[in-house]
Each structure stands twice: as structure tokens, then as C-alpha cells.
Amino acid sequence: MLSINIEYSWERFSADYQLAIAPGMTTLLGASGEGKSTLLHLLGGFLSGQGELSFQGQSLLALPAYQRPITTLFQSDNLFPQLTVWQNVAIGLNASLALSAEQKQRVIWALEKTQLQDKAERFPQALSGGQAQRVAIARALVRKKPILLLDEPFSALDPALREEMLQLVAKVTEEYDLTTLLVSHLPQEALLVGGRVVLIEKGKVAAHESVDVLQQPQKIAAFAEYFGHNRGL
Incomplete structure (x- = not known):
């Protein structure tokens, strides 16, 4: 509660x-x-x-x-344009992007949940609006708050x-x-x-x-x- x-x-x-x-x-x-x-x-x-x-x-x-x-999603998806989809999700776990094996599995899990596994190596500018928002959701999920x-x-x-x-x-x-x-x-x-x-x-x-x-x-x-x-x- x-x-x-x-x-x-x-x-x-x-x-x-x-x-x-x-x-x-x-x-x-x-x-x-x-x-x-x-x-x-x-x-x-x-x-x-x-x-x-x-x-x-x-x-x-x-x-x-x-x-x-708590994880908060704002009106902007707040994606980093210089990072791939994978990196934009992974940064929710570690700002340095140095992930453990368990953390990498969590990123895979979040991408699968948001149906983005085939977009992992793309950059935000190559995504549709809905795909970009799913990246933001995946980053929220991976934090498991x-x-x-x-x-x-x-x-x-x-x-x-x-x-x-x-x-x-x-x-x-x-x-x-x-x-x-x-x-x-x-x-x-x-x-x-x-x-x-x-x-x-x-x-x-x-x-x-x-x-x-x-x-x-x-x-x-x-x-x-x-x-x-x-x-x-």
C-alpha cells in the first residue's frame, strides 16, 4: 500500500x-x-x-x-540519441553501461516484454514514436521498481x-x-x-x-x- x-x-x-x-x-x-x-x-x-x-x-x-x-515516465521519452535501444534500456541499471551477466539478462527480458528485441541495435532516430515510448517503458521495467x-x-x-x-x-x-x-x-x-x-x-x-x-x-x-x-x- x-x-x-x-x-x-x-x-x-x-x-x-x-x-x-x-x-x-x-x-x-x-x-x-x-x-x-x-x-x-x-x-x-x-x-x-x-x-x-x-x-x-x-x-x-x-x-x-x-x-x-519509484520509476517515473514523463511526456518526453528521454532517450539518449547517441545510444542504441539496448544501451538506452541498460542505462536504467548502470550509468556506465557496465552490466553483470544477470543485468544483461534483465535487459533482454525487458526488450522482449516490450517487443523490441529486434530493435536492440537501432538508434532512437530510427524508431517510430510508439517504438521510442516502448524503449522508455523497457527502461522502467528493467529497474524493477x-x-x-x-x-x-x-x-x-x-x-x-x-x-x-x-x-x-x-x-x-x-x-x-x-x-x-x-x-x-x-x-x-x-x-x-x-x-x-x-x-x-x-x-x-x-x-x-x-x-x-x-x-x-x-x-x-x-x-x-x-x-x-x-x-x-
Whole structure:
């Protein structure tokens, strides 16, 4: 269980996040500027907040980003253009790229899971958008961290590729019992990946429900209001 009780303030924005997240897929919904990405940055250690943050009983808030059991995928795939696909995945294990035999097997495993084994020697500029995002996912997988944070990493992809990437993340989350948080503006993405959905408003958790609530949002006041203000989503 990922337990969150964090306060954060910056200029005119203040947030107070309080929720507990079980393993599986959780989608963070909310309008722009409401604090979805801020929550992910606090969890990942890229912003400093006050309060409590723990995972399976271990306190995380005092740990720097690199020591937390967390991998974050941002909107950019963050691939190194001078490195091959293999090297871009391997660097998730060791910045020097000097891997043990066991680590090399983990890279092979991650490439197979993301169907990139035949692209191992290619450079990022030779990849399609979807392939580049799969490299980023492979690098996340190879680290074998139990928490995966997705800050709209597929937003620039066309709808078909975006759906493919979301299905891959949902499959990997289930197979390896990950705790995955996905930031999205699209309720249909939450329905696609399943699990639970959290509505963020003004830096707070307005609702935390099964994703099934999106089929009949009028039953929960916060979701009814969200959908009423976002009919185009």
C-alpha cells in the first residue's frame, strides 16, 4: 500500500494530498492546473513536501529520488540519441553501461516484454514514436521498481498508438503487481486501463473510486461536476 499525506505550497498554489493507493492501475483525473502532475512529482522526489509518505511500511519522504522504489515516465521519452535501444534500456541499471551477466539478462527480458528485441541495435532516430515510448517503458521495467508513475507519457502519440501503450502498461502492472499511477485528462483512458480513479481538484483528492464510476458519474457529486464542466472530454 502506498500511503500519502503530503502538503505542498508554491506561490499561489497549495496542495494537501491524502489517500492510500493499492497495487494496480490508478488514473488521476482533473482539469489542467489542479495538481495531478504535482502529486506525481512529490511522490517521485522531484518536489519537496511536508507530511508522510510510505510504501509497504517504509517511509519515503526523506529519501532522494534515486533511492525511492519509484520509476517515473514523463511526456518526453528521454532517450539518449547517441545510444542504441539496448544501451538506452541498460542505462536504467548502470550509468556506465557496465552490466553483470544477470543485468544483461534483465535487459533482454525487458526488450522482449516490450517487443523490441529486434530493435536492440537501432538508434532512437530510427524508431517510430510508439517504438521510442516502448524503449522508455523497457527502461522502467528493467529497474524493477514496484511503483510506476506515468505523467502523460503518451499524450503526443496518435490515438491508436496511445491505446497500445496504455494496454501494455496495464498488462505489465497486472503481471508484476505494480502500483501504477497514470495522469490523464481523458476518462476513456481510465476505462481502458481499469482499476481505480482519483479526481484531483485544487490540490486535493475530491474523489477516489473504482473506475466503474465513470460509467455513471452522476452518482458521485464530484465526478458529476467534473463531467459537467468537461463535456468535450
